Amino acid sequence: MAGPTDLALTRPPSLAPLLARGALLSPFKRPGPDAEFPRTRLVLPGLRVDLARLAAYERVCGFPTGENALPVTYPHVLGFPLAMRLMSGRDFPLPLLGLVHTSVTVTRHARMPASDAYELSVYIEGLAPHRRGTQATVVTEVRGGRDVVWESRSTYLARHRTHHLGGTARETEARKPLPEVAEWRLAGDVGRRYGAASGDRNPIHLHPLTARLFGFPRAIAHGMWTVARCLAAHGVPESCHLRAEFRAPVLLPGTVTYAARDGRFELRGREDRIHATGDVYPV
Structure with missing residues (x-):
């Protein structure tokens, strides 16, 4: 299957209208692991970080402020409006209302100065059956120059009736509680x-x-x-x-x-x- 088609943006999407659109379209969605989904990779070049918003983020999360470095989780914030543009569209089969963020994996390859410019890209990797419904994987990549300096995969679950029997309830971990x-x-x-x-x-x-x-x-x-x-x-x-x-x-x-x-x-x-x-x- 061919990979996603790039669509270049000139500015980050505004979140409020995307959330409203996603809410309005949610009742009409028909989720399922075999449904079609957007095959577009949104690309935002030349992105610069709003340092005031970054400082507010650092304070509420407990990161040190004033350092010329992005916290490891901050690129997720930068990519979230692009992910919402994809997931609020008519061609995304899962309803935005009730969508649950179930997991995230992140790899940071290098220090990310807050003063640098970056290229941001987001696309939907695919859908998969889940014991409670259908799960979508959203990939975010950040490039500094030609190199990927940060990448993540987030899974989002839409709960619905399912006949999927391939998984059991989440395994109970035998590990002792951490101190x-x-x-x-x-x-x-x-x-x-x-x-x-x-x-x-x-x-x-x-x-x-x-x-x-x-x-x-x-x-x-x-x-x-x-x-x-x-x-x-x-x-x-x-x-x-x-x-x-x-x-x-x-x-x-x-x-x-x-x-x-x-x-x-x-x-x-x-x-x-x-x-x-x-x-x-x-x-």
């Missing part, structure tokens, strides 16, 4: 602060009233915030590979436990419920 490092009390405005810094103003993250419309008792933290906060506390090698899975939502306000050992980390809630888990190591 506690810190307890974090999360304010109710974390979702709003992260939304302002990242541009991801999904209503489930902003206010209890809007979160209740989607079945949550309170606002929930962004999954990428939970991972970024863990990595800010853990520390990340300059060239690294990381993997994280989002297991359960973090309600805001709330209290969570950050635990880590060697290259592994996790975020736990009450009764040791796992919210996020992952690992990071040098490459």
Whole structure:
């Protein structure tokens, strides 16, 4: 099968109209692993980082501020508007409403100065059956010059009835819980602060009233915030590979436990419920 066709952009897409379009089209989507999906790679050359937004992101996630270097998770924020343009379109078969970010893997090949210009590209790699529905994989790549300096794969799950029997429930890990490092009390405005810094103003993250419309008792933290906060506390090698899975939502306000050992980390809630888990190591 031929690879995606490049479509060059002149500016990052605006997120608000994309989220609105995706919400309006969601009831008409017919998700399934065999559905057609966009075969376009969106490319944004000459991208420069808004340093004020970067500083706001660093503060809400706990990264050091004022350094001429992008946090390892920040390119995901840069690529998110392009991913939303693809996933909010008529030709994307999964409904944007209710789409769940289930995992992310990142490889950073080199230090990324915040003052440099980059080329950003995003495309949908494919769809796959999942025991709870259909999962899409979105690939983001960042180039500095001709070289890929950062790349990621994010999986997004649309839940629907399925006859897929190829997988069982998530394997229960036999590993012992990681040792506690810190307890974090999360304010109710974390979702709003992260939304302002990242541009991801999904209503489930902003206010209890809007979160209740989607079945949550309170606002929930962004999954990428939970991972970024863990990595800010853990520390990340300059060239690294990381993997994280989002297991359960973090309600805001709330209290969570950050635990880590060697290259592994996790975020736990009450009764040791796992919210996020992952690992990071040098490459």
